[in-house]
Amino acid sequence: MDDPEFWDQDQTKVTDRIEIKDRNIDQGSIVEFGPDEPLELDGGTVLAPYTLAYQTYGALNADKSNAVLVCHALTGDQHVANEHPITGKPGWWTTMVGPGRPIDTNIFYVICANIIGGCMGSTGPSSINPATGKVYGLDFPVITIKDMVRAQIRLLDKLEIPDLFCAIGGSMGGMQVLQLVASYGDRVYSAIPVAATARHSSQNIAFHEVGRQAVMADPDWHGGRYMDNGSNPRKGLAVARMAAHITYLSDDALHRKFGRALQDRDKLTFGFDADFQVESYLRHQGYRFVDRFDANSYLYITRAMDYFDLPADYEGSLAHAFRELKTRFCVVSFTSDWLYPTRESREIVQALNAVAANVSFVEIESDNGHDAFLLDEPEFFKTISGFINSTAKSRGILPAK
Amino acid sequence: MDDPEFWDQDQTKVTDRIEIKDRNIDQGSIVEFGPDEPLELDGGTVLAPYTLAYQTYGALNADKSNAVLVCHALTGDQHVANEHPITGKPGWWTTMVGPGRPIDTNIFYVICANIIGGCMGSTGPSSINPATGKVYGLDFPVITIKDMVRAQIRLLDKLEIPDLFCAIGGSMGGMQVLQLVASYGDRVYSAIPVAATARHSSQNIAFHEVGRQAVMADPDWHGGRYMDNGSNPRKGLAVARMAAHITYLSDDALHRKFGRALQDRDKLTFGFDADFQVESYLRHQGYRFVDRFDANSYLYITRAMDYFDLPADYEGSLAHAFRELKTRFCVVSFTSDWLYPTRESREIVQALNAVAANVSFVEIESDNGHDAFLLDEPEFFKTISGFINSTAKSRGILPAK
Numbered sequence: 001m002d003d004p005e006f007w008d009q010d011q012t013k014v015t016d017r018i019e020i021k022d023r024n025i026d027q028g029s030i031v032e033f034g035p036d037e038p039l040e041l042d043g044g045t046v047l048a049p050y051t052l053a054y055q056t057y058g059a060l061n062a063d064k065s066n067a068v069l070v071c072h073a074l075t076g077d078q079h080v081a082n083e084h085p086i087t088g089k090p091g092w093w094t095t096m097v098g099p100g101r102p103i104d105t106n107i108f109y110v111i112c113a114n115i116i117g118g119c120m121g122s123t124g125p126s127s128i129n130p131a132t133g134k135v136y137g138l139d140f141p142v143i144t145i146k147d148m149v150r151a152q153i154r155l156l157d158k159l160e161i162p163d164l165f166c167a168i169g170g171s172m173g174g175m176q177v178l179q180l181v182a183s184y185g186d187r188v189y190s191a192i193p194v195a196a197t198a199r200h201s202s203q204n205i206a207f208h209e210v211g212r213q214a215v216m217a218d219p220d221w222h223g224g225r226y227m228d229n230g231s232n233p234r235k236g237l238a239v240a241r242m243a244a245h246i247t248y249l250s251d252d253a254l255h256r257k258f259g260r261a262l263q264d265r266d267k268l269t270f271g272f273d274a275d276f277q278v279e280s281y282l283r284h285q286g287y288r289f290v291d292r293f294d295a296n297s298y299l300y301i302t303r304a305m306d307y308f309d310l311p312a313d314y315e316g317s318l319a320h321a322f323r324e325l326k327t328r329f330c331v332v333s334f335t336s337d338w339l340y341p342t343r344e345s346r347e348i349v350q351a352l353n354a355v356a357a358n359v360s361f362v363e364i365e366s367d368n369g370h371d372a373f374l375l376d377e378p379e380f381f382k383t384i385s386g387f388i389n390s391t392a393k394s395r396g397i398l399p400a401k
Numbered sequence: 402m403d404d405p406e407f408w409d410q411d412q413t414k415v416t417d418r419i420e421i422k423d424r425n426i427d428q429g430s431i432v433e434f435g436p437d438e439p440l441e442l443d444g445g446t447v448l449a450p451y452t453l454a455y456q457t458y459g460a461l462n463a464d465k466s467n468a469v470l471v472c473h474a475l476t477g478d479q480h481v482a483n484e485h486p487i488t489g490k491p492g493w494w495t496t497m498v499g500p501g502r503p504i505d506t507n508i509f510y511v512i513c514a515n516i517i518g519g520c521m522g523s524t525g526p527s528s529i530n531p532a533t534g535k536v537y538g539l540d541f542p543v544i545t546i547k548d549m550v551r552a553q554i555r556l557l558d559k560l561e562i563p564d565l566f567c568a569i570g571g572s573m574g575g576m577q578v579l580q581l582v583a584s585y586g587d588r589v590y591s592a593i594p595v596a597a598t599a600r601h602s603s604q605n606i607a608f609h610e611v612g613r614q615a616v617m618a619d620p621d622w623h624g625g626r627y628m629d630n631g632s633n634p635r636k637g638l639a640v641a642r643m644a645a646h647i648t649y650l651s652d653d654a655l656h657r658k659f660g661r662a663l664q665d666r667d668k669l670t671f672g673f674d675a676d677f678q679v680e681s682y683l684r685h686q687g688y689r690f691v692d693r694f695d696a697n698s699y700l701y702i703t704r705a706m707d708y709f710d711l712p713a714d715y716e717g718s719l720a721h722a723f724r725e726l727k728t729r730f731c732v733v734s735f736t737s738d739w740l741y742p743t744r745e746s747r748e749i750v751q752a753l754n755a756v757a758a759n760v761s762f763v764e765i766e767s768d769n770g771h772d773a774f775l776l777d778e779p780e781f782f783k784t785i786s787g788f789i790n791s792t793a794k795s796r797g798i799l800p801a802k
Contacts, residue, residue, distance in 0.1 A: 043671035142671040202655040202679040203647065209680040210643045212673065213687070217636035219620055235618035242611045243644050246604065251739075254603040260710060268708055270444035270543035272613065272700060276707070278603040279610040286614070299673060306677070307669060309661060338652075338739075 026085055027053040027114070027121030028078055031158050035130075039116070039151055042144040042307075049130065052155050053121025054078050054113035057097060058105035060161070066397050067161045068103055069152060070112040071169030071176035074301050075241075075293055077120040080112045081105070086292045095376060102384040107397065108165065115176075116151045117143045117301055119294035126227065126294045137296060138224035145172070145308045149179045153187070163187040165395060166388065170194040170373035171340065172301070175308050178348065181329075182310060182321040190328040190391045192384065195337050195373045197344040198310040198318050198351070204339060207247055208302040211240030215295050224296055237295045238286030245285045250336035250369030254278060318351035328394075329359040330387040332380065334372040360387065427486055428454040428515065428522030429479055432559050436531075440517070440552055443545040443708075450531065453556050454522025455479050455514035458498060459506035461562070467798050468562045469504055470553060471513040472570030472577035475645075475702050476694055478521040479513045482506070487693045496777060503785040508798065509566065516577075517552045518544045518702055520695035527628065527695045538697060539625035546573070546709045550580045554588070564588040566796060567789065571595035571774035572741065573702070576709050579749065582730075583711060583722040591729040591792045593785065596738050596774045598745040599711040599719050599752070605740060608648055609703040612641030616696050625697055638696045639687030646686045651737035651770030655679060719752035729795075730760040731788040733781065735773040761788065 031052045033039065038048035055078045060067060070080050070093065077084075081091040081098050097103045097110055114122035117140070125140035132139070156164070167177045167188050174196020181191045197204075215221055218236025222229045246254075258278040262268070265275065274280035314320035329352055333345035342363050352359040362383045366372040372380070392398040432453045434440065439449035456479045461468060471481050471494065478485075482492040482499050498504045498511055515523035518541070526541035533540070557565070568578045568589050575597025582592045598605075616622055619637025623630045647655075659679040663669070666676065675681035715721035730753055734746035743764050753760040763784045767773040773781070793799040 138673070142673075199661070201652065202659045202661060202677070203650075203652045205661070205677050206643075206647045206655060206679050206683055209675075209677075209683055210640060210647065213643060213684065214615060214618075214640045216673075217615075217619065217640055235614075239611060239615045239618055239640065242607075242614060246607045246611065249604075251602065251604045251742075254607060258603045260600070260603060260606070260713075272539070272543075272617075272704065274610075276603070276606050276610075278607050282607055282610055283614070303673065312661075341652075 028055040041141050041147045043141050045141045050123035052113050057081050057110040058108050060109040066108050067164050068108045068110045068166045069164050071173035073171035073173045078112045078114045102381050113155050115148045119297040125296035125300055135227045142303055144304050145175050145179050149176050166190045168192040172305050181327050185325045185327055188327050192330045194332040195340050195370055197340045198348050200306050200308050205306045208306050210243050212299050214239040233295045234290045237290045241289040242282045242286040247339045248371045250367055252367040253369050319354035322352055322355050322357055325357050328391055331361045333363050334366045336367045337370040339370040429456040442542050442548050444542050446542045451524035453514050458482050458511040459509050461510040467509045468565050469509045469511045469567045470565050472574035474572035474574050479515045481513045503782045514556050516549045520698040526697035526701055536628045545705050546576050546580050550577050567591045569593040573706055582728050586726045586728050589728050593731045595733040596741050598741045599749050601707050601709045606707045609707050611644050613700050615640040634696045635691045638691045642690040643683045643687040648740045649772045651768055653768040654770050720755035723753055723756050723758055726758050729792055732762045734764050735767045737768045738771040740771040
């Protein structure tokens with residue numbers, strides 16, 4: 001997931017490892033919230049001070065009606081459409097965001113912030129805890145999707161953007177979109193949750209728990225204090241990523257891409273090297289990931305996703321979360337996504353229908369699995385373009401005809 | 402998979418850990434193959450001497466026509482219908498094998514041997530390498546499903562059983578059944594591959610690779626020489642088991658069993674303990690498993706499964722594997738099994754149909770996922786009973802009417 005370049009690579013060996021010497025690289029724009037501006041957290045504590053790192057694309061128009069907030073997924077970040085400062089690769093959603101793209105930066109002002117708990121410039125477990133002068137580690141508070149969304153709203157306040165033309169995101173990004181609308185619906189003109197869910201399933205909690213156990217089983221994790229120890233639970237995080245990565249694809253996509261093809265050899269070696277391309281590919285995904293991501297952030301963000309249960313905040317009724325909303329919705333799922341299957345998007349749509357909300361729903365035919373939202377899916381782009389443009393007309397951002 | 406008691410438990414905490422002090426417990430009957438009786442392996446080497454540990458139930462009849470070979474799955478063993486010597490729990494297929502059961506031990510003579518590469522008495526990576534006097538570890542040769550089947554045939558030869566009334570097995574057991582019929586079809590009167598495949602898919606290779614990486618990432622693995630070091634890669638193997646365990650269930654089964662229910666608490670703790678029952682359950686499965694299973698065996702057996710590609714041995718045509726067979730087949734799959742989905746059983750049936758073999762095919766409606774073959778599935782038992790009994794009549798084991 002969140003690895004837009006993954007199908008692009010022709011080889012699957014671990015050759016392009018990046019050693020991150022310094023996380024204090026240019027992460028784009030920064031907003032600092034001082035000790036007097038605490039972020040209230042669902043866990044009952046507050047976070048202060050804190051920092052949000054974000055990127056913007058395009059220009060805010062005079063009446064501030066054209067702002068689009070992009071919410072990123074588990075391992076994504078704010079680098080939507082610019083070169084990634086660590087990997088040097090294109091942003092993770094250049095197919096969707098840019099001049100002439102479905103979210104056209106010649107028309108819209110696009111904002112994307114690294115989430116609270118992340119590791120790309122916003123405050124997270126790898127940040128310095130002002131109370132101790134040391135890295136937070138597990139002293140960082142457990143956060144929720146709602147906490148992430150509170151931080152996004154604080155950012156909009158700082159940027160003096162009263163409301164959003166659109167909030168869009170896939171996977172965990174879609175969860176943030178749903179939470180944003182539920183909590184701050186009057187500030188969101190339209191919303192596009194893609195390949196998302198209103199409530200994390202037990203199977204998905206189970207996969208996340210495996211990932212966390214893999215990280216915590218690594219002795220280099222040191223109870224979360226690896227930075228103090230000058231170590232890094234690379235192996236554990238790589239295993240977590242490998243397991244997760246399988247869930248982002250579909251059986252068909254794996255079969256189409258790899259089948260049982262061998263890796264740089266004519267026959268089986270009768271050993272434990274990566275005989276099959278799919279093994280080599282997975283190892284590559286795992287070890288490349290640890291070069292750009294913080295292990296504790298992985299624990300915190302998966303936890304936030306597991307905790308996500310929007311209906312539970314509304315007496316068990318998702319429809320109640322959407323009462324009296326004027327927001328226009330476009331809900332999108334993909335046929336082969338088994339991590340956030342179409343039926344979970346359908347539940348969102350049913351809840352919206354129950355309160356007579358303005359909603360369109362499209363299930364895109366694709367064999368790319370959950371990752372489809374990051375890949376070249378023409379029908380998906382057409383759907384988003386169509387919705388965005390007609391909604392922009394109704395808001396007067398684009399001429400009505 | 403292969404954990405028949407898993408739905409039985411009411412609690413999911415790790416309370417019943419078993420410390421194995423000595424693997425030289427009573428594993429049932431033993432056959433020793435001497436240095437002059439080498440087992441030829443697909444990898445080009447031989448294994449000699451070697452041991453097979455097995456269990457039998459019921460009695461062989463006078464004309465030796467009532468022998469049933471049960472082939473066990475990845476983490477199964479020979480203790481099909483007797484109390485397990487390590488866990489003290491009932492055998493893993495007491496629902497299927499026993500007096501009055503579908504495979505009725507009042508009628509049939511049932512044999513089940515621990516596979517080569519296993520860790521329950523048959524020779525495997527935890528056995529002593531006669532060449533060095535030390536535990537094999539990674540010096541054990543990589544084996545295949547065909548190697549396992551060769552060993553099974555050697556056992557039948559020792560027991561002076563010319564042919565089998567039936568070979569049956571689920572999952573990797575079903576792969577062995579298919580290989581047995583392909584290699585020694587004239588010695589198998591009937592065959593029941595359950596929840597199996599003729600060729601391991603890339604998704605399944607990927608899941609296995611994650612498990613192997615988890616084991617090998619554990620520093621207590623010591624390059625496979627953990628026994629020499631007095632250590633045990635418990636954490637790595639537990640993570641492997643947790644990841645695998647999710648694939649044995651279905652999303653629906655997890656939802657039905659756990660949903661988002663909390664573990665012994667009223668509300669979220671905002672920490673990394675097991676808040677959800679499904680997390681606690683998975684941890685329990687992981688850590689209970691390592692008490693009864695050898696980590697290197699896990700590597701070797703998953704490798705054997707990944708290498709399984711029966712069509713590849715027959716110029717890419719599975720039908721060629723079954724040419725001129727007189728064996729009667731009953732192929733069984735389960736609707737919610739996403740690890741070995743029905744379409745893979747259907748491919749087996751199509752290949753059998755292509756050579757006009759005698760085959761019946763039943764897809765059992767169940768939401769228990771791959772594990773259904775080990776659970777209480779009345780329709781499944783009825784299917785097996787019906788097939789077994791009618792086939793026993795045609796062979797004269799049971800009276801014709």
